Amino acid sequence: MRPRIGITISEYPEYDGFKLRRDYVRAVEMAGGLPLLLPPAGEELAAEIAASIDGLLLSGGDDFLPELFGELPEPVECQFEPERDRFEMALIRAVWQRRLPILAICRGIQGLNIALDGSIYQDLTYAGFDRIAHRQQEDMKQGSHPVHISDPHLAQLLGEDIIVNSSHHQAIKRLSPEFTIAAVAPDGIIEAIVAKDPQRYAVGVQWHPETLLPVSGLFTDFVAAAAGQDTKGEESDADE
Numbered sequence: 001m002r003p004r005i006g007i008t009i010s011e012y013p014e015y016d017g018f019k020l021r022r023d024y025v026r027a028v029e030m031a032g033g034l035p036l037l038l039p040p041a042g043e044e045l046a047a048e049i050a051a052s053i054d055g056l057l058l059s060g061g062d063d064f065l066p067e068l069f070g071e072l073p074e075p076v077e078c079q080f081e082p083e084r085d086r087f088e089m090a091l092i093r094a095v096w097q098r099r100l101p102i103l104a105i106c107r108g109i110q111g112l113n114i115a116l117d118g119s120i121y122q123d124l125t126y127a128g129f130d131r132i133a134h135r136q137q138e139d140m141k142q143g144s145h146p147v148h149i150s151d152p153h154l155a156q157l158l159g160e161d162i163i164v165n166s167s168h169h170q171a172i173k174r175l176s177p178e179f180t181i182a183a184v185a186p187d188g189i190i191e192a193i194v195a196k197d198p199q200r201y202a203v204g205v206q207w208h209p210e211t212l213l214p215v216s217g218l219f220t221d222f223v224a225a226a227a228g229q230d231t232k233g234e235e236s237d238a239d240e
């Protein structure tokens with residue numbers, strides 16, 4: 001049986017529906033996972049949904065409401081997904097409690113950080129970060145800015161100095177106490193985080209590995225963790 005990978009999806013108010021770029025589904029499938037889409041639902045369903053998956057992939061999307069991290073809105077242009085925000089906060093905390101593997105992409109890394117007591121910059125330009133274009137003009141199939149990866153496990157998978165794609169105007173401000181910085185851009189923006197607890201698999205990246213081919217090592221590593229084959233060698237399969 002393939003590990004069941006729950007993938008969060010975006011609100012699509014124009015259609016009174018939901019949407020997801022197919023790259024996420026393709027990457028999970030190619031990495032050996034069973035992709036299952038998780039639309040925003042009632043917060044009270046989060047625990048039950050967490051109990052029915054083996055790993056959580058937090059996909060990209062629009063901006064988080066500032067009230068979720070205790071800030072008033074700044075005069076910046078944002079697009080919000082309030083229903084999705086509420087559901088994802090509950091889902092992330094339920095999945096965290098179950099200690100399931102998590103891979104968080106773009107909006108996902110921000111949500112993971114917010115749900116576990118971190119905060120984000122509401123707009124990088126407004127916050128004074130203007131040295132690097134984190135909203136690249138290039139196609140997302142190619143990279144645009146460098147990141148330095150300091151986490152040994154991610155560096156082994158991806159390399160220490162790599163070029164990533166970038167399509168975000170927000171980023172982590174106050175890091176959640178549950179995480180360690182795993183990669184930074186030259187302007188100091190946090191581009192990846194990993195769980196402090198080595199017994200947990202939780203990786204967040206600010207870039208979009210799902211659009212890069214061949215399928216990123218991040219996905220195979222995450223799906224293997226969800227399958228219970230810990231690639232870090234710190235947990236044994238016999239634990240369950």
Ligand SMILES: [Mn+2]
Nearest residue numbers: 134166167206
């Ligand atoms: Mn970036």
